[in-house]
Amino acid sequence: MRNLVQVLRALRDRFWLVNCSYPALDITLGDCRLHLVGSIHMGTRNMLPLPVVLMKRLRQADALIVEADITAGGSPFSDSAVFPPLAERLSAEQLSTLHQRAAELGISPERIDTLPAWQVALMLQAQQAQRLGLHADCGIDYQLLQAARWLEKKVIELEGPETQLALLNSLPDNGLPLLEDTLEYWHTNARLLQTMVSWWLEAPLGSHSKLELPNTFSSSLNDLLMHQRNQQWSQLLRQLPLGRYVVAVGALHLYGEGNLPSLLKKA
Numbered sequence: 001m002r003n004l005v006q007v008l009r010a011l012r013d014r015f016w017l018v019n020c021s022y023p024a025l026d027i028t029l030g031d032c033r034l035h036l037v038g039s040i041h042m043g044t045r046n047m048l049p050l051p052v053v054l055m056k057r058l059r060q061a062d063a064l065i066v067e068a069d070i071t072a073g074g075s076p077f078s079d080s081a082v083f084p085p086l087a088e089r090l091s092a093e094q095l096s097t098l099h100q101r102a103a104e105l106g107i108s109p110e111r112i113d114t115l116p117a118w119q120v121a122l123m124l125q126a127q128q129a130q131r132l133g134l135h136a137d138c139g140i141d142y143q144l145l146q147a148a149r150w151l152e153k154k155v156i157e158l159e160g161p162e163t164q165l166a167l168l169n170s171l172p173d174n175g176l177p178l179l180e181d182t183l184e185y186w187h188t189n190a191r192l193l194q195t196m197v198s199w200w201l202e203a204p205l206g207s208h209s210k211l212e213l214p215n216t217f218s219s220s221l222n223d224l225l226m227h228q229r230n231q232q233w234s235q236l237l238r239q240l241p242l243g244r245y246v247v248a249v250g251a252l253h254l255y256g257e258g259n260l261p262s263l264l265k266k267a
Contacts, residue, residue, distance in 0.1 A: 020053045023199045023251055027264050031242040035061070036261060038251030040196050042129045043138035047200050050143050054246075062243035063154040064144055067250065068161050070136075071145045082114045089117060089176060097183050098124075105131065118168045118175020121182040125189070132193055140200070141248045158233050158249070167224075177221055196251050227258040234263040 023038035035057045040047075049055075058064060086109075087095055098120075102109055105127040112120045136142060148155055159167075171178060182189070230253055237247065253260045 020051065022051055022054060023254065024054075025254075025261060027261065029238055029240070029264065032237075032240045033244045034237065034264070035244075035246045036254070036264075037140065037144075037246060037248045038196075038199070038254045039066075039140040039144070039248040040134075040200065040251055041139045041141060042126070042134035042136050043140060043143075043200070044133050044197055045135070045138060047138050047140070047197070048143070050140070050147060051200075054144075055147065058144065058147055058153065058246050059151060060244055061153060061246045063156050063245055064148040065156045065158060065237070065245050065247040066141050066145060067158050067248075068164055069145060069155055069157055070142060070161075071149070072161070081116065083116055083174060085113050086117075086120070089173075090180075094180060094183055098179075101128075101183065101186065116169075116174040117179040118171050121175060121179040122168075124179075124182055128186070128190060129193060132190060134193065134197070144246065144248050156245075158236055159229075167229075171221075171224070177218060181218055181221060199251065226253065226256070229253070230258055230260045230263055233260060237264060 025036055027034045027036055037054065050058075083089070086098065090098060099109055101107075101124055102112065105124065107123065107127060112123060115123075145155065168175060233249065233253075249260060
């Protein structure tokens, strides 16, 4: 707990922004100017509406770039295969913890018992965020997408829902490590969510390439879900045509080893 407090204090001391009151920085790639925004996929009601500065940047942009257009249609996660009961996939201790979290969140154990482990993890995380007062329609990327439609701005996806689903399905043991880490780092993840919300509601903080955040999943998952995706996104962003772009990615992609800003700044 003490280490986490120290990390959060370091966030406030070392965070740096480009003349705005939310986590973002400006990066120039040849003839392209990127306003790279650290998005939060679920937000609180007092995160509405978007900051005036961010709306101005969007009006000036040639396109909005997001991980996936979450306003484009239904969830790609609706059709899941049937898997063995969770009692056969988790240890007795892990299963007990899962049932405790599910009861706290009002999730029926029968509802999730035969789902892929990654889907159970995402359901738990989403419900945890809702219990903390966060809502999907208050998320920064969702608000940006709605604003882009209103402004008739082009929307570019770095991945898209289908690619994200393929990534989840490619996780080892159908995402069992993600579920295990969700259970292990439950309270740390809650505090991290609250901290990220504060980046949008309080004084300017910012981004720092060497900033270390508390772990919420193992190194192998971090490499797959963060490092490898950052590398792929960096390559895609370097191929953009001349123009100005607002780029919204999950805020954690702006920090730590192999973060997206550091990759983009490399020659």
